[in-house]
Amino acid sequence: MKLARVLAGTAAVVLLAAACGTSDDSGGSSDSAAGFTPPKLEALKKLGTPEGALNVLAWAGYAEDGSNDPKVDWVTPYEKATGCQVNVKVFGTSDEAVSLMKTGQYDVVSASGDASLRLIAAGDVEPVTTDLVPNYADxxxxxxxxxxxxxxxxxxxxxxxxxxxxxxxxxDVVTPAPTSWSAVFEDNAATKGKVTAYDSPIYIADAALYLMKTKPDLGIKNPYALDDKQFEAAVDLLKKQKANVGEYWSDYLKEVSAFKSGDSVIGTTWQVIANVAKAEGAKVDAVLPTEGATGWSDTWMVGTKSKHKTCAYKWLDHIVSPKANAQVAEYFGESPANPKACEFTADKTHCDTYHAGDAEYAKQIWYWSTPITQCLDGRTDVKCKDYSAWTQAWTEIKG
Structure with a gap:
């Protein structure tokens, strides 16, 4: 609940920024399954003496030191245990994070899927020796x-x-309870003018996912890998949807307000937003539709030019330790990566609410990725639309 206030200004872009996503970002084609050949960089082979400092580049809410809320602090315990004094720089978009990492000033970064591969391809982050991160095993x-x-x-x-x-x-408005994304992509008199959708070009992937499941003849295999025909179909679906959209939400709290007032009655959301809306009296529920959904999985990465790599590795281990991972997951509103974290959440139902450890649930999620011209589904006989094309199309969709 506290996070809603903390992220009011940045939640619109948290976890899915408007990244560049051009073919140049890919690092060039190769036989690599990723579509590019990463620079040859060596991972750290052994830990040394902590260097006494750590420069952290993070999403808001990922590296709290008690300054926003004295009760929310997992940075100070890390500092006391390691002697590494933490300096945190909060970024608002993945594009900003990618740009800042190029300066070489940051030791670690919390990267979403629409930034991580670009960081790897550019050589701004390096391989990680997971054996040096004891909590990784869990x-x-x-x-x-x-x-x-x-x-x-x-x-x-x-x-x-x-x-x-x-x-x-x-x-109280949408009955029976919806089970498919058709509820927002197909006409419905009960919801006309009261559908809400995320205000970002990456939302095109939501339309592509729906078409992937309902129009198999289009041949969509990955909602972030769309050739001309597939892309046109997704854009056309969103242009059709616009007639039913009351607003495109880009503010975390405004979506809650819209559902409370009834200005919005159905649309895309995050679990934490649904929780806040319910707590504030809105008659809402949230489901994972039968087609699956888009989503995010974040990764802590080590900067290639880091001068504090022992401190960096100790941060990686700390942030996924059971207690710290529990604090972050609960504060931010997501599933923890460490199953042992579930023992330390203040809300003992948190892990159930966020489906922690539910691999079958996780399999239904298409994690955000930056579209590039080299099709992410492995096709080599066509070019796919990159993020710049997605951005242009989104402007046209919204009019």
Whole structure:
């Protein structure tokens, strides 16, 4: 609940920023499954003496030191245990994070899937020796060695937290309870003018996911890998949807307010927003539709130019330790990466609410990725639309 106030100014972009996403970002094609060949960089082989400092680049709410709320502090225990004094720089978009990491001033960064591969391709982050991160062994297996945190079997970071974009609806207006994204993409007299959608070009992936499940003849295999025909179909669906949209939400608290007032009765959301809305009296519920959903999985990564790599590794270990991971997950509103964190959440139902450890649930999520011209689904006979095309189309969709 406290997070809603903390992130009021930044929540619109948290976890899915308007990244560049051009073909140049990919690092060039190769036989790599990622579509590019990462620079040859060595991972740290052993820890040394802590260097006494750590420069952290993080999403708001990921590195709290008690300054926002004295009761919310997992930075100070780290400092006391390691002697590494933490300096935190909060960023508002993945694009900003990528730009700041190029300066070489930051030791670690919390990267979302629309930034992590760009950081790897540019050589701004390096492989991580997970054996030097003791708590890594406890993390949920389905978060490790994934396409947004590893390349060709080489790990580039430590999974931190994850979540899905859900379908929220007013239970007193939308009946029966929806089970499909058709509730927002197909005409419905009861919800006309009161549908809400996320205000970002990445929302095109939500339309693509729906078409992937309902129009198999389009051949969509990955909602972030769309050729001309597939992209046109997704854009057309969103232009059709616009007639039913009351507003595109880009403010965390405004979506809560809209559902409370009834100005919005159905649309995409995050679990934490649904929780806040319920707590404030809105008659809402949220579901993961049968088609699955888009979502996020964040990774802590080590800067190639870091001068404090022992402190960096100790941070990676600390942030996924049971107590700290519990604090972050509960404060931010996501599932923890460490199952042992569930023992330390203040709300003992938190892990159930956020489906921690539910691999089958996680499999239904298409984690945010930056669209590039090299199709992320592995196709080499066509070019896919990159993020600049998505951005242009989003402007046209909204009019």
């Amino acid at each position: 993390l949920f297996p389905f978060l490790k060695d994934q396409k947004w945190n590893s390349v060709d079997g080489v790990s580039y970071g430590v999974p931190h937290g994850w979540g899905a974009n859900l379908l929220m609806y007013r239970t």
